[in-house]
Structures are given as structure tokens and as C-alpha cells.
Amino acid sequence: MTRPIAETAVVARLRAAGCVFAEDEARLILAAAATPDDASAMVERRAAGLPLEHVLGWAEFCGLRIAVDPGVFVPRRRTEFLVRQAAALAPPRPVIVDLCCGSGALGAALASTLLADGQDEFVLHASDIEPASVGCARRNVEPFGGHVHEGDLFAPLPPALRGGIDVLLANVPYVPAGELALLPAEARVHEPRVALDGGGDGLDVLRRVTAEAPAWLAPGGRILFETSERQAPDAVEAVERAGLTATAAESAEFPALVVIGAKPV
Structure with a gap:
């Protein structure tokens, strides 16, 4: 024995x-x-050297146990700040999309937060280009009535969502390609590069998202994403260039900065 x-x-x-x-x-x-x-x-x-979350099979995020399979991006605790910002801005009966969803942690956490606040009517979709992430996200998002799609950014989303998204969570990669080697081995070795690599200045994917976002957002809809303090001015510029009004929020608890883009009503 x-x-x-x-x-x-x-x-x-x-x-x-x-x-x-x-x-x-x-x-x-x-x-x-x-x-x-x-x-x-x-x-x-x-x-x-395997991340603890991959060893356990789950990560704690916004009070939930989010299933995280090996090879899937591990949600960071600092991103809970983004979820709280989104919950505070969500209108009644919101249409929510979690773009570049990874494990689906953001969408699941926002749905859980809305339910706890008495909002039980919402529509939830998520998408990611990584098949492993999509499979993992389905386990986290579907219990909240959500739908997960595989593909590049907005491409796999149902066309009916165009012009109707109230809250767009876009946890896009924002690490500059030249700085990937500086990341801890847990991320660099065990998480998908596509979830980390933001291109030359770290904002390549973000610019693609902000350029398309206005066509998908409802009047008054908002896009929320994380960025670094160093990148924030360029990120705000990308939001404003797309015709959205940009504001920034900084957490007092975590090293987190969230940029919020709002579509005019």
C-alpha cells in the first residue's frame, strides 16, 4: 500500500x-x-516548472474555480479589476462577448458577478483562435448559458451580434515580441505564444480589435482591455482613432490598468 x-x-x-x-x-x-x-x-x-494552475487543473479567479488545461493561458488575478469595471458598466440584459477568451475566465466571471447582483438575463459569447483554449473555455462558459466559438477575433462570432454588443471584453496579448524572452518561464514555456505576443510594440492585435469594434458594439457599448502604463497613450490613441471615447482606470489593489472605449449613443 x-x-x-x-x-x-x-x-x-x-x-x-x-x-x-x-x-x-x-x-x-x-x-x-x-x-x-x-x-x-x-x-x-x-x-x-509547470504552472501550479496547470498542475491543479484550475485557477482561482473572481471567486470561481476556472478550469485551465495545460497549454492554455492562465488568467491573472490583476484581470479581476477589468471584470469589476465591466460589471459596473453593464446595462440591464447585456450582450457580452469575451474576445481572445483563453479559458473563458473573464466571460464566466462577469456572468457570475451579474448573477450575484441579481441580473439573470444576459447573452454571453466568447471566441479564441486556439483549439485547446476553446475546449477549455466551453467548460467554463457554457454553465452560464454562454457559447464559445473558434476563430480569429470577431470572425467566428454570429453575424447577428454585429451592432449589438454591450460589453466587449478584449484581453488581447500586449507583450512586445522583443520582450517575450523576458517573461517568466511559466508563461514563456507553458502558455501559447499567441496569447502573449502583441507584435512589435505589443499593440498589433489591439489595433485590429479597436478598428473592428465600432461595427460590433451597440450604441453606448463599451470595449475594455488591459494594457501597461507605458503603452496606455498609444492604446488610447487606437481607441480614439476608431471613433470611440476613451477613458482609463487604474487599480489601487493590483498593478492593473484598464482602457475603456465607449461607442457614442
Whole structure:
């Protein structure tokens, strides 16, 4: 019979591998493992550099356990700020689209937030170009009545959504291509490049999205996306060039800056 793994041994193994929060990670792994053999395998995957969320199979985001498969972008806690901004701006019975959705965390979290606030009427769609992300997103979005589409940006969305989106969540990649090598190995090695690479200055995908967004937004509809403080002026310019009114919001809790583009009513 396989003997249970002592938490102290797991902590020591993770700490030796460089895990800063070894105690917390050890508890999560041991709680998730079905057997001692599973626990050992999970510890070794984590010690080898696999993101904790990929080891566990889920990430905590806005109070939800978001399913995250290996090779899928892991939602960042700072992006909870974007979801809160979107929830505050959502009209009654909103049509929501989560573009470049990855795991679908943003769409699922916004739907969950609206339900908690008593809004149980909304339409939710999401899209991503990565097949693995689409499969993962379906597990997170469909329980909220949402639909996930595979393809490039707006292309796979139902044409009926054109001119009718109230809240467009666009968590586009914004890391400049020349800075990808500076990312932590957990992201650089284990997450899809398409979810990270924003082109020369990091805003190539964003410019494509903002150029198309006005045709998809409803009057008064809004697009929300993250960017860095350094990129914010150029990001705002891209929004305004598309004919949208741009504002920026900065989190006091997270290192997060969200740009909001509004279509005139």
C-alpha cells in the first residue's frame, strides 16, 4: 500500500525547486490529489516548472474555480479589476462577448458577478483562435448559458451580434515580441505564444480589435482591455482613432490598468 505523502516533504521539494509559496502550493496539491501517487506526480510536475494552475487543473479567479488545461493561458488575478469595471458598466440584459477568451475566465466571471447582483438575463459569447483554449473555455462558459466559438477575433462570432454588443471584453496579448524572452518561464514555456505576443510594440492585435469594434458594439457599448502604463497613450490613441471615447482606470489593489472605449449613443 502506498503511504501518504507528508506535507513537510512536499513543501521541502517545492521550496528546493524555487516555489516562493511552497506551503500554500503543497496544501493545494495534496487537497487536489486523488492518491499519494497522484500527489507525487503533481509535485514533480510543479517542481519541473509547470504552472501550479496547470498542475491543479484550475485557477482561482473572481471567486470561481476556472478550469485551465495545460497549454492554455492562465488568467491573472490583476484581470479581476477589468471584470469589476465591466460589471459596473453593464446595462440591464447585456450582450457580452469575451474576445481572445483563453479559458473563458473573464466571460464566466462577469456572468457570475451579474448573477450575484441579481441580473439573470444576459447573452454571453466568447471566441479564441486556439483549439485547446476553446475546449477549455466551453467548460467554463457554457454553465452560464454562454457559447464559445473558434476563430480569429470577431470572425467566428454570429453575424447577428454585429451592432449589438454591450460589453466587449478584449484581453488581447500586449507583450512586445522583443520582450517575450523576458517573461517568466511559466508563461514563456507553458502558455501559447499567441496569447502573449502583441507584435512589435505589443499593440498589433489591439489595433485590429479597436478598428473592428465600432461595427460590433451597440450604441453606448463599451470595449475594455488591459494594457501597461507605458503603452496606455498609444492604446488610447487606437481607441480614439476608431471613433470611440476613451477613458482609463487604474487599480489601487493590483498593478492593473484598464482602457475603456465607449461607442457614442
